[in-house]
Amino acid sequence: MKKNRLLLLFGLLLSAILVLSACGNSDDADSADEGTDGSDGNASEETNDFSVAMVTDIGGVDDKSFNQSSWEGLQAFGAENGLEEGTGYDYAQSDQDADFLPNLNRLVQQDFNMIFGVGFKLAEALKEVADQNPDTNFAIIDSVVEGDNVASITFAEHQGSFLVGVAAAMKSETGKVGFVGGEESELIKKFETGFVAGVAAVDPNIEVEVDYAESFGAPDKGKAIAANMYNNGVDVIYHASGATGNGVFAQAKDIKNGEPDRDVWVIGVDRDQYDEGAINDTNVTLTSMVKRVDTAVQQVTAQAMNGEFPGGEILTFGIEEEGISVADTNEEAYTEEVDKAVQDWKQKILDGDVTVPSTDEELETYMDSL
Secondary structure: OHHHHHHHHHHHHHHHHHHHHHHHHHHHHHHHHHOOOOOOHHHHHHHHHOOEEEEOOOOOOOOOOHHHHHHHHHHHHHHHOOOOEOOOEEEEOOOOHHHHHHHHHHHHHOOOOEEEEEOHHHHHHHHHHHHHOOOOEEEEEOOOOOOOOEEEEEEOHHHHHHHHHHHHHHHOOOOEEEEEEOOOOHHHHHHHHHHHHHHHHHOOOOEEEEEEOOOOOOHHHHHHHHHHHHHOOOOEEEEEOHHHHHHHHHHHHHHHHHOOOOOOEEEEEEOOOHHHHEEOOEEOEEEEEEEOHHHHHHHHHHHHHOOOOOOOOEEEEOOOOOOEEEOOOOOOOOOHHHHHHHHHHHHHHHOOOOOOOOOHHHHHHHHHHO
């Protein structure tokens, strides 16, 4: 009897061990499937294997503008997904147009899953490389390239330029404002025409002086153009010229250093360029037309990583998509009165009461309607 009881107890103990062992294996399997953050473990492994890179235009990755904003987007994506710089995300610097093609090919050879061409000037080179490498995902910023493995990222720059044109007109005391472009092109024309229209919306009698540096990487030329404009009575300059715009800021700060009581302003572009206007205890940056290139880069990269890459699509980021905004960082210069005017015109654009021109022909029609 005692022997049977011991056998029964042993059997119960063995059963308990088997049950506990099964539960442990189940938990381990669940842990492997879920990951420590509750996400799918396999997805996490795929995330770590994903890699993305970009090729700059000649403005450079630290141009305090367009390229820098794109790079900040990749850095943010890398940080969010545990990627290491150099292998998980990286960039290739272009010092001249001839660097575009070899830089793109080098990144392909390094097996990056997603490659961005930053700026419309890379469109031709990116098209060639994308056609040759159908298994790699590409994206072009500020241009349209056809291809099932290419996403074209565009922005409604004319809308944002219209709004900073309103700000310039509200701020100007001389009745003369300026626009400095990089290379004259269909893209930069969107900035120019939107700005001119915004100024005219407030006061069609304000004069807008326009000049092009014919380069996105010539701060010395930007400084010379700005000096000429300020000497001609312009008191607010909007630049859409990449690193060339650094010279516009430099000239405004030089004037402010020599004549502290004189009001000269710069409107930045692509990212909030408030820091570029800092001088002593003041700042010459009135506002900036912010293109959320960083957000667009992060969004499209995430889609690619998740198997939802928008290949063959044209993506447009405007005011409604929160891809365009106006910086209000300089609270002393960008007053409530200026902001109210900007917000009022922004709402008119959103409501469809105003169609912002993006070409010379559309601008002419718009001006005739005032």
